[in-house]
Amino acid sequence: MTLKAIKTRIYPTAQQQEKITANFGYCRFVWNQLLDMQKQRHANGGSYVNEFGMNYLIKCLKQEYPFLKAAESTSLLHVSRDLHHAYQKLFKEHQGFPRFKSRKFPKQSYQCNAVNHNIKLVDQHYLKLPKLGCLRFKAGRQPVGQIKNVTIRLSATGKFYAIILVDTDIEPLKRTGKAIGIDVGVANLMITSDGIKYPTIRFDKRLSKKKHYWEKRLARRRRQAEKEIAWDKHNQVPEPRELADFKNYQKAKQMVAKYHEKIANQRDNYLHNITKELVEQYDVIKIEDLKAKNLMKNHKLSKAIANQSWRELRLMLEYKCAWYGKQLFIVNPRKTSQLCSVCGYDDGKHTLDIRQWTCPNCGINHDRDINAAMNILKATA
Template sequence: MSKGTSSPKAMRNYRFRIYPSREQEQKLLDWIETCRKIFNTAIAQRKESWEKEKRSLSRREQQVWLKEAKKENEYFRQVHSQVAQEVLFRVERAFAAFFRRVKNGETPGYPRFKGRGRYKSLTFTQFGEGKGASFQDGKLKLSKIGLVKIKLHRQIPSTVKTVIIKRDAVGRWWAVFAVEIELSQQQTHAGPAIGLDAGLEKFAALSDDSVIENPRHLRKTEERLKRAQRELSRKEKGSRNRERARRKLAKLHAKVRSQRMDFLHKQSRKLVNTYSLIAVEELNIKGMVKNHHLAKSISDAGWGEFISMLEYKAGEAGTKLVKVNPSGTSQECSRCGMTVPKELSERVHCCPYCGLTLDRDVNAARNILKRALALEAA
């Protein structure tokens, strides 16, 4: 590498389970509630500023307000300064996204106030000795909270930039470390190229005739989810029985998500470690889920998350990920290139021109690979 050039970098998140004591947990919950109030107040201030003065309030102005508010509000003072200030950055990002959508002609969606239970995380923006968060004696040290037990089940490969403390729907606590990684440090490998066609009957068909079966985690748990939802709807609002029913339903949803994420992580890692080039279709997931007949199956498959995983893992593994136009990949013959129209229910590709007969999705995967190689050669 020539002098003066820097390696490409990317941010990666590493999540670990933490086990705060009862006292620590209560303090974290109090902080989350305080941050929710800061967030809602900041939203209200910006809304009022625009309605009365037709002026957008800046984050710096709100930081001055927060500094003064701490002098009068004891609860604001109890929250670590990094955590409280980061709330204003969230508000700024929410409004920046709103204005971007307005500019692009999309449905804007004005930033919303957070109700109780809708604000779920705290962010320490600096990590290291003498800062808001750090490691000490094999535990996670959080300023004003103390030493929190953490299960470090894998090594963090680089310097931690920030850490987010969050509580999930079933009451478990997690620490999510944001780490900056230099992509050039990752070793490349010389493997074959592969085309991948995502589907519903099969999770994916590969151009080498192999397939990845669809585990259908949500479909397999659907009856249990329906029963749990019915139980929840019958409970009196505000009662302990309702809270127990809510937790039961939340645990089922959390289990489905954990199963899906485990499957997607393992499959994406296997692919990027095996192949030097992976060709996929550039899918419009948002548009596809508007089909109410297929929306649940598409969401259950998790294609969007899978492609995202392939993207960042490919960058680390030295694998090329190439996205191609999906139009006609199932209708075109991968051997002779002729168009062979077929209904969605037809699962076998039979070409009347060259005689090729094979699985419809494998044929599409081969076409996807051909298009990707053509793009790379151009």
Template sequence: MTKTMSQLPYHYGVKLRVFPSTEQKRLIKRNSDASRFIYNQMNGMNNDLFWLKQVKIPITIVLDRIADLTARLKKPSTAISNIHGWLNHPDFDSLMKANAIKNYKTAWKLFHQVHRAGTPKFHKRGYTQTYQTSCLYSAKVTVPTMENGSVRLIDNRHLQLPKLGYLRFKELPLRILDRAKDIRIGTTTVSMDAVGHYFVSLQIGSEYSFAVKRPVVKSKVGIDLNLDNFLTDSNGQVIDNPRYYRVIKGKLAKAQRKLSRRARRAKRSQRRLSEAKNYQRQRLLVAKLQLKVANQRKNFLHHVSTTLIKNHDLVVAEELRSKNMLRNHVLAMSISDVGWRTLLNMLSYKADLYGRKFLTVNPQNTTQTCSHCGYVMTGKNKLTLADRKWTCPSCGTFHVRDHNAAKNILAKGLATL
């Protein structure tokens, strides 16, 4: 019996840069707008139903409306398409509609599980586009692969998607191409960023691992993340903080001021911003500067995380709550620029990919504790952010603050194993 996507033991994600034609760009925009519209319709119906149920007086019109909304939400795809007939146009991918409804239900499910991100919000129209479709396999297909589904590879430079047809993509990793017959495709996301670059993200699954398990090297490391330098490990190695945003901050601020002036000028002349060519040209320039910073940071974090995972059997880091730390307006920009949370996420999935172990520990007192004797600096001896080096008053051991913290983090991680 053929396994479903969720039953496969190994999953991986691939994001491909694609180059659609003018007609394909039009179809992508239409499907993206329709996906957003369906999501918002679901949100609107649920909001109406919630507030109508707060009415305690049994008014007939209210009860009828509640019954109507309840019936429509049982089969939302049919209900929305019946009322908004334009959604039945052949330009639209039927799987796009199903995925938009599924994403809305998933958002509610996450809210009930986590209660941190809040209830689903209405999606606003912006300069980006995105929608999801799925790869379906015919009942005649006995072995699903990357080459026989509704989303399929044609060759090492082209793929086929529902409604869009053939799309040329930039490149696919050789380890994926060589195993195309052992891999199946699941959810597929088509997107366009603010710069105008188009991408196709493939969720793929297989019975076999997507990366070769790394040999045991008998090495363990603890890492301390900080703003003075990006990272210090328990072996004393230091990685400098590149501060990509600060490098480009002045140039970006100047470009954004120019963008603001052009927006005001367009409004004074009663032109829509979408039709103001000077505004759009400057908006594109600002988006490219922001994209450059994001790509530089992502590339740096990938190199750091891959090096740590490949060279150590165990990596231990402190569990940082970046959202809470961003409330400090003095350090907020530096914390956002450094990308700690992204690094921890990368370490987590790469550890699974390469067969390594990654742990996060509570950072409490890792800075204030002597890694040699365990003495905790409290009261008037408590270290401040300015104290980068100190000597333990109990055993007399000299410490570099970040190196000592990394040792304590590693010790905490080993204690939990």
């Protein structure tokens, strides 16, 4: 059995939207209360309270704040689990201190467990969720298998999604007996050891004019709104306006988010198509372990490198290979562009403007990227 997440678009009624928004607030309130408690305990010399201790504190919070009883109960347990994981990353990986959450953050979410069939598919178009009842949904594929949990998410564009995690059987793909090495780049997204080059598509540039049109209006409308807010405070208005009260600013903000979302969706679709094709055709895939963080220091290429989404490409290959019974190896990229893939001669470091070079030892002319992909194929993880 394999865990698989299926993203569905849900269409809640106005009453259901109010309940979802309220549950976002309940989870955010519990997170902030627990985080504040942990910080105060640390300041007073106390020890860290683990996940089970925080679960007990949630019961106390419900007694102190009765409005929390209206929340979906398992969603509050997920808050303590997420906070515990955040602290574990801080302790073990030094990832940064957990921060308080704000209601102004455009993306909100909560997660609830499937208990006693409280989450189930009514039919092909309706989904039953706890505290909400039946909601109409739309998905590219129907969830098949045992439902484990559901994450309700509100995007920056105001759309509601339900990410359903199911435990299902995935049939392994047929064996082809082929292996491939992959070199990632900027001019081309991927170059394989078979000589195939997958071109880079700049989705951000395709919509850059429309996005920039709304970004200018967003900046202008925000500036005007801040002046109005400052004027209200100067005149000591009892309830001064906030940015959320300016509809033209909110519209521009949503339009900018819409174009960002469209760019991200187009990029993800392109990566999904490429990775599925690779997993179907090859049994063994080797890809270089490229550190994008170091390359992003080159400010002339940083935007182009960020557009490539190399990390997302690698993550997709990892879980798809695990699903379909294929093997993925991560290879150190050191000297892959310098060694001759035929005789192994080290020609030294080449600058980025050199795209082809001839091996002085064996006389073979190499395409820089294809030669690197062939070296990656020969390398061991």
